[in-house]
Amino acid sequence: MSPSTGSGENGVSVVRKMLREVLVGHEDPEGFFAMCVSVLGHHDTWSQFLTIIRPLSTAHVALHCRLTAIYDEYFTHIEDDELHVAMTLSLLESEKAIKSPPNSCKDSSSHSQRPALKPENISAGPNQPLQKGNDKGSGQSSPSPKNDDTHPDSAVDQEKAKCSRKRRQKCKVAGQQVVGLPVSPSSQPPVLLWFRRDLRLCDNPAIIGALEVGAPVLPVFIWAPDEEEGPGTTVAVGGACKFWLHQALPCLRTSLERIGSSLVFLRAGSPSGSSLQTLRQLLQETGARTVVANALYEPWLKERDDEILSALSKDGVDVRVHHSYCLRDPFSVSTVGVGLRGIGSVSHFMSCCKQNPGAPLGTPLDPPLELAKMPRRKDGSIIDWAANIRKSWDFSEEGAHAQLEGFLQDGVYRYEKESGRADSPNTSGLSPYLHFGQLSPRWLLWDAKGAKCRPPKFQRKLAWRDLAYWQLTLFPDLPWESLRPPYKALRWSSDRSHLKAWQRGRTGFPLVDAAMRQLWLSGWMNNYMRHVVASFLIAYLHLPWQEGYCWFQDTLVDADVAIDAMMWQNGGMCGLDHWNFVMHPVDAALTCDPCGTFVRQWCPELAELPDELIHKPWKCPASMLRRAGVVLGETYPKRIITDLEERRTQSLKDVAQVRQQFGQYVDKSSGCDLVPMPPRLVSEALGLSNGDAVSRGKWFLLPLITRMEFKHQLEEPDSEAASNPYNAVLKGYVSRKRDETIRAERGAQRRERMDTNYRRMEGLTQPRQPKGRARRTPTAKDKFSVVPGGVVNSLR
Ligand SMILES: Cc1cc2nc3c(=O)[nH]c(=O)nc-3n(C[C@H](O)[C@H](O)[C@H](O)COP(=O)(O)OP(=O)(O)OC[C@H]3O[C@@H](n4cnc5c(N)ncnc54)[C@H](O)[C@@H]3O)c2cc1C
Numbered sequence: 001m002s003p004s005t006g007s008g009e010n011g012v013s014v015v016r017k018m019l020r021e022v023l024v025g026h027e028d029p030e031g032f033f034a035m036c037v038s039v040l041g042h043h044d045t046w047s048q049f050l051t052i053i054r055p056l057s058t059a060h061v062a063l064h065c066r067l068t069a070i071y072d073e074y075f076t077h078i079e080d081d082e083l084h085v086a087m088t089l090s091l092l093e094s095e096k097a098i099k100s101p102p103n104s105c106k107d108s109s110s111h112s113q114r115p116a117l118k119p120e121n122i123s124a125g126p127n128q129p130l131q132k133g134n135d136k137g138s139g140q141s142s143p144s145p146k147n148d149d150t151h152p153d154s155a156v157d158q159e160k161a162k163c164s165r166k167r168r169q170k171c172k173v174a175g176q177q178v179v180g181l182p183v184s185p186s187s188q189p190p191v192l193l194w195f196r197r198d199l200r201l202c203d204n205p206a207i208i209g210a211l212e213v214g215a216p217v218l219p220v221f222i223w224a225p226d227e228e229e230g231p232g233t234t235v236a237v238g239g240a241c242k243f244w245l246h247q248a249l250p251c252l253r254t255s256l257e258r259i260g261s262s263l264v265f266l267r268a269g270s271p272s273g274s275s276l277q278t279l280r281q282l283l284q285e286t287g288a289r290t291v292v293a294n295a296l297y298e299p300w301l302k303e304r305d306d307e308i309l310s311a312l313s314k315d316g317v318d319v320r321v322h323h324s325y326c327l328r329d330p331f332s333v334s335t336v337g338v339g340l341r342g343i344g345s346v347s348h349f350m351s352c353c354k355q356n357p358g359a360p361l362g363t364p365l366d367p368p369l370e371l372a373k374m375p376r377r378k379d380g381s382i383i384d385w386a387a388n389i390r391k392s393w394d395f396s397e398e399g400a401h402a403q404l405e406g407f408l409q410d411g412v413y414r415y416e417k418e419s420g421r422a423d424s425p426n427t428s429g430l431s432p433y434l435h436f437g438q439l440s441p442r443w444l445l446w447d448a449k450g451a452k453c454r455p456p457k458f459q460r461k462l463a464w465r466d467l468a469y470w471q472l473t474l475f476p477d478l479p480w481e482s483l484r485p486p487y488k489a490l491r492w493s494s495d496r497s498h499l500k501a502w503q504r505g506r507t508g509f510p511l512v513d514a515a516m517r518q519l520w521l522s523g524w525m526n527n528y529m530r531h532v533v534a535s536f537l538i539a540y541l542h543l544p545w546q547e548g549y550c551w552f553q554d555t556l557v558d559a560d561v562a563i564d565a566m567m568w569q570n571g572g573m574c575g576l577d578h579w580n581f582v583m584h585p586v587d588a589a590l591t592c593d594p595c596g597t598f599v600r601q602w603c604p605e606l607a608e609l610p611d612e613l614i615h616k617p618w619k620c621p622a623s624m625l626r627r628a629g630v631v632l633g634e635t636y637p638k639r640i641i642t643d644l645e646e647r648r649t650q651s652l653k654d655v656a657q658v659r660q661q662f663g664q665y666v667d668k669s670s671g672c673d674l675v676p677m678p679p680r681l682v683s684e685a686l687g688l689s690n691g692d693a694v695s696r697g698k699w700f701l702l703p704l705i706t707r708m709e710f711k712h713q714l715e716e717p718d719s720e721a722a723s724n725p726y727n728a729v730l731k732g733y734v735s736r737k738r739d740e741t742i743r744a745e746r747g748a749q750r751r752e753r754m755d756t757n758y759r760r761m762e763g764l765t766q767p768r769q770p771k772g773r774a775r776r777t778p779t780a781k782d783k784f785s786v787v788p789g790g791v792v793n794s795l796r
Helices: 008-023 029-053 061-099 107-114 155-179 205-212 241-258 275-288 300-315 344-354 387-392 398-416 431-435 443-452 455-476 485-489 496-504 512-524 527-540 547-555 559-569 599-603 622-628 646-662 679-686 709-715 739-762 790-794
Strands: 191-195 217-223 264-267 290-294 319-321 675-676 701-703
Touching: 008 029, 029 443, 155 599, 191 205, 191 275, 205 217, 205 290, 205 319, 205 679, 217 241, 217 275, 241 398, 241 547, 264 455, 275 300, 300 319, 300 455, 300 485, 344 455, 387 512, 398 431, 398 701, 443 455, 455 559, 485 527, 496 527, 512 527, 512 547, 512 599, 527 547, 527 559, 527 646, 547 559, 679 790
Parallel strands: 191 217, 191 290, 217 264, 290 319
Antiparallel strands: 675 701
16 A cells, blocks of 8 residues: 555545546546546545545446446555566466476375375365355355355356366465475475464565565465463463464465465474474475564564574575564563653553664464364254354455454544444454454554544554563563562452353343353454453452453454453553553443443343343342343343442452562552563663573562552551542443542642641631532432443543
């Protein structure tokens, strides 16, 4: 995508005027489109042209269709053009290489000389029935019309289908032979393009890097589940993520096939086979001397990649690693010049990036991978737990771009104020595509900046994503070990029935249940609801945050070790940042689902309850429940806990207790928690170049952002949550007072008290109290008006 010319509003009005010329027949559609590109530039034409011509869609349908077709042709053509040419050339070269070798593949003697990969581990794919990637309608595992060669629409399609069938057959042969390919000394050795979490063609530096070598390119995906998991409990690729991969890989293969290439799927052989061994074998089989990939940043994956790089380099292989998963390579972000104050917050992180910019970054799948193996019942029937996930998403790169387009046309304008609504889709829904690299963050940022409202809050979200990866590189234990030492000793509940009720959406709190069922059924929920269910698990059920993390990792289609771990650590009160709020499981609904639409969607058994009581069915009179067909404990569960206030108090007391017990981790002057600093930060803070020097024997403690209610509770360990002036519970749009306001008020009260005492001691008269009614702080008992947005703005 080329940068916009910045022609802005003027350019658009010029184009609108030109459009009139087309309508009166003074200009033809092609000429108009060409002028549009020259006035608006490539990017603005791409983003605004369809909006400009939209008014034609009713009165001038034919012209509208013509212009849309020109637009479609132009952009699909341009985006795929370079890749197409390059990939086709590379395929042709590759085919030549396959046809030309003096020792044909059929030559079993030469074949047997090399250690061939096991055939059952190889799949170039097309021999398998493909699953429809975007079958939003049926939910059935049906062969994809997109990929089903037997149903072409027209003669042209039939011809195309034939060609593509032939091509696929060739690819299949190529794919299978390639792995056992005897190398012709005269042909140029191919390049292995190693796809990992960058399952896209668009804005993919590894693809460009591979093509730049100027040799045939062999795209490959290696499934190595053991390597994905870190040393602790990471659940790096949970069930939902596996299912996403299972759908997304064939989509990538189809995209590659469209430009004349293909994708080889390999499973790192068990039990001891590794990606390195698989790559070595593949290099040997194909004669490739270059491997190109995009970097991954989970510390254990980085370590593995470093080992691969050094081992292959020793073998004389050229390994080239590009960056594209985050906007910044997290290993290059430094605190130098910024310091450590506020670490963990996104503002601190963004300052670090600004100060130290570093290098900007620039069908069912083949059974052998067994990514989406569904469990079976005793009678042999399959439990298709992913049926709804399949219906909810388009797993392809095209799906990612359609989702982005839809968001930029619509949701982005509500994002700043209403991204917390559960009852309407106001967020981008791009997280799984970003996770699997089907959309590059750079592309997304660029497009978001192009939106008319230039959404600052949305852009910050990408900084949050980078922050998570930076934190994981600093603290590789992030997914399983509480960062703040005292909190490791927190008393957590071990009530498995509570955990199960939370996981299955059967807690008896409709808002929590609706969100947890949405997660189970669609593999996703929005950020606001993730805060609600996490607050419930931690602050009210007292279950360890790691349980929430593991469940999310297994059920989210966007499950991301770095982001998930950072968010659960923060929610679990022990991360680098503290969420400065706790979402109330009932009152949070006042903001995010005021009319109960979201609850009705996911808990249909409550649908007939009135709006005012749908979030608290236990308050409904028996007659109302009867009329609505609700029997608590039967059609809908009774609440698993009822003493919310007491549970909150207990949670605060537990925190105060461990902070008291491990006083060495509490800063005496500020009351903030202290955490041991990782060597990299110590080195940066001390201006040392070698992190090792500080990791041996010495450790430094760093004060962290700490919730005011915890500081206060430490001063008064036995007080109730409700009487804590900094009580962090958020009740719908009636947000609690900010800490600064409370601090200022408390300061003023203290000063007033001292003044009164002083006057009393000196025998002076007391000043008159001001007349009039004092302003009252709203409470949860007040009647709420429905204000969309509200407190949502304060959540990240
Ligand atoms: C307890 C908890 C667990 C979470 N686990 C994950 C997870 O496993 N994977 C995941 O991608 N997000 C996670 N998030 C962050 C956030 O909820 C999701 O990214 C967001 O809901 C995805 O929806 P969206 O794409 O519509 O987001 P949008 O609001 O449209 O944001 C756009 C993108 O920015 C990034 N982003 C948004 N919020 C955050 C955040 N707080 N931290 C880091 N990056 C962010 C995501 O990549 C997201 O796709 C978690 C949040 C919480 C509270």
